[in-house]
Amino acid sequence: MSGQVYKPVVFPYYFQSRAARAALCVALFSLAWAGGGVAAGLNGHAVVPTSQDEARLVAALQAVRSNRLDEALNTVESLIKENPKFRLAQLVYGDLLLAKAQPLARFGSIGAGPDERIQDLRAEARARISHHLKHPGKDLVPSVLLELSSDQSRIVVADVATSRLYLFDNRNGRPELVADYYMTSGRGGALKQREGDLKTPLGVYFVTDRLDPLVLPDLYGAGAFPVNYPNEWDQRLGRTGHGIWLHGVPSATYSRPPLATEGCLAVPNQDLQAMWDLLEKGRTPVIMANGLEWISREQMRERRVSFRAALERWRTDGESRDPQRYARNYSKGFRNGSRDYKAWVEHKRRLNAAKRYIRVGVEGLSVFDYPGEPDIRVVTFQQDYRSNTLNSRIRKRQYWQREADGQWRILLEGRV
Template sequence: MFSSVAVRVLGGLRQCLACGLLAFGIGCPLASPHLAQAEEWQASLYNEGLPTHLVAVDKKRQTFMFFEKKSPLKLKYTYPCTTGQLTGDKQSLNDLRTPEGIYFVEYKIASGLDFKEYGGIAYTLNYPNPVDRLRGKTGHGIWIHSKGFGIEPLATRGCVAIGLKEIDEVGPQLTPGTAVVLAEKMDETAQPRSDTGTAQELRRLMQNWSNAWASRSVKMFDYYDPDAYSKAMTENFVAFRQNKERLFKSLQFIKIFNRKINVLEGPGYWVTWSEQLYTASNLSTEGVRRLYWQRGKDQKFRIVGMEWAPRDLGMRADFQKGQLVAEAPLQQVSDASSEAPQPPRLDMPEAAPEKTAPVAMTVPQPSQDKTAQAATAKPGQGEKLVAANDPLVPKRGSTPPPAEVNWGARPSMEEAARTEAEAAQKNAAAKAAEQAAPQTPAALAASQLPPPASVQAPVQAPATAQVAGQMTAQPVAQAAASTPASAPAPLALTPDVVAGLEKAVKAWNADFASRSMDIASLYDQARFNREAGTPRGYSYNSTMREFERRFAAPWLRLISRKPKFELQGTLAVSHVEQLVVTPNAMEQGVRSFWWNRDDKGDFRIVATQFRPDELGLAADYLDQVSDDVSAMVEKWRKAWEAGRIEEYIEYYADDAIQQGRWGAKNIQKQKEQLWQRVKPTLVQITGLRLVADKQGIRADMNQVYADSSGHTDRGTKTLLLRFDGKNWRIAREDWALLGAPVEPVGTVQ
């Protein structure tokens, strides 16, 4: 236990820790973090719409609280906790702050975590939420976790950490969907407060919004702030509305049941959420719906963001038995158009929920800053694939990296100053290295970007050494003096040395690309991770286990540019710009190796580092795969146009999503039924554009479609194409109708 006074004292003394990274390349020094940009938020709970249990964190007092609602609200657990190293609301990636607002537990990670830093268990939160994205906040990987060797105040990079005993006690109750209030201040003795009417109003608004949706009424769109929604979500509001209006005309009915509507106030916004069952003439799905509300200039609340978490809640079974108890009866009156039903098309409604599977922890994957920005960009600006014009489509992707990865040797506080001799030696070494092998700014600049897909430890200054967990400054001359007398003489970048290094880098690339554990022979087992002045991280054995884990993937692709070299004392250092593509991730940056030359003259790796950076390598990747992708799209188009169902369905992944249909079998069934009545006569594609995506390749194109009934339409087709190790297949297909029906023109050759 510790006092709030100790928290403030330690918080004032604490300096920025260098960021921990992943084991295939190790370390990047952290630049000066941003200043806090938000006022202190003091959270309040109201007695209207409270959930059955929730977490609250008082950052100022470093206190973790768990509440249960059993008429009245009861504080069940209170623990000391630790939050971000710097105070204030999180604003940007790597700013070392814990966010403030209303968040929700997503899932539990119970394996693959470093025990020292995480205690072996973590619960992920949904930061950034839609309002965070609306406000331009960046970052990711905010977790509730533990610490293997105790906690101390203000010691994380943005997460919330509690003790081992505490995480074991409260953890089973941190189920997916649990509300988490992260605030600068929270007075549990004054909770809950009487509702001023706002919470009740928002519960009513969510119910009315559900009624308008179920009635297929255009009044549903009056509940939204279009501009804010477009900024906060991964879809444009105009496209969202057009898609919904088409569905309102094509569906025979929609029913929506909210089991209980909860509400909490955040800093400048409110959140309402409910367990929800959606059932329509073609689909039934259930999960948790969340709406984010802000007041407009007219002081009316409007929706600025939405979230949907598919989950088996038993509501569908209760509905089928006639036993579903909803919060209030819903209107079933429809004001939809009385037009005659149209033949089924691709623009179907909400997708069915994903098949749930146990969450297997993967080593955190890269999430480059530009990718994070792309999540808030409008369509057509090069952002990552828009997840359809439908909020019910479940998100697909790898586990996001945590906000902190401090595996390996823990650095101390930055030295306030260095000696003149040390600075002079450092400048001289840098100048000599530059003359020997000039480096590009992108390759050598320090980065605040998140870690790649392997755990790295912080880069240390060349003139530092580690003693019993403490970092101590040491002149280069002293470091050299401390090496054994038999240490080899410094290298020179002679032609034979450069040739040997190029051969060694080429061998590493070949083994990595072929997923061969022969890569182990390139590492100096005795000296790896033990050389003074080099990055520290995983041990040799841990690094090899990480290779085995990564090589277990069905495929990977490596793109590597020509290496560049420099010298550092008795070691040679190689820097190479690389892109690694795996089934669920894409990472690029500068990979560096510190090489020692053994008695036989062979080079062996003694330290590694990876600095993520945007280097334009995705274009090189597209050059390699574009011919195959384009050929696949054309074959798919021809199979579709000819109505050859067996050939057509071969181009879809087993778990593909096609505008409301989940799985290749369901897609095939719908097409068979449709093509028995009307057959496609023309599928015309123009303006094909390919964009690299961490989940595969996104293909956008203009499409004109015609069938045997005389129906024609045109619009934009978007395909997410995923490589399975042998072939490219469609993982997702989205369709946005444009304008009125058109007369088809000549076919595509």
């Protein structure tokens, strides 16, 4: 597109009516307009789009709705000159040009490519614009976040259902939304179960590495952050597969359709580069959900305080040296290596018989709800254990389950 001169476009009389302009918007983005326009999100929160390219595309749509059609055309024209690989913007531009001659029946009316490609662009448009129509704003947080550890400076939350990836700062235990990006996930859908099903897993994962683009095929674009799928919970449930990454897109591509990977999460290269120095190996959580519930910070605090009581009971019961008291914090379905619940309780009884005292310290605590599992929570902390026979300091991860009686109990635990 570079160097080409574009003549001013004169839009015909039928776009002077509000209904016609709204029809153009619907055709462009396959969406019904919500009251308040694109700039107003859920519950009236002001929205400042993170991606500047996406913000400009949204601004063009808003201009169409406000009868600033030349402004819309100029905005999109400028966008594709700067980002010629942004195919969605190119298609919008083509539709705006076509609109000067005839009303548009649907988004992609001018598309000359394969129908599958046009369908992919329609899906991308729907995902991008729906996000701005329903953006939760900065006053709400995902319900999966209960407590953040001081060593987790950033938290990534990916919503497969809306093709959106959210980046939070941890500010003294308070999650603050600092960025959100359009995202591609597995073409097989969500909830990975087995190798080769092309699905994106749902769960709580952690970054395990950072792979420089120089050592990767071009498919992964600006680099990659592998995560620890299958995690301990996946393994317990017999889920298989490997190689789930958060990565970029091929260098000749600006973005990919919402469902296009083999199970990984992919974001535009400029967005991956923005996160490159922020995500930390072994520390940064990557929480993958298929739909997010957004709650107030007060609700988050109440849920955190409530669960802290269960964790404190586990800690003090451990210090009691009474194996039966300690065991009440564990599910009957608990297994520890080759030991089932009954064998593990007996093992604890024998160990505690020689102890005169036990002290258990808990530091660096994080607690997350497990997406897709409404009664499972993932708890990670630094355990400082002291007794007359053993002193140790380990990083521990537990999976707690809320059982039929309403009590939270540990179903799985181990070192990390």
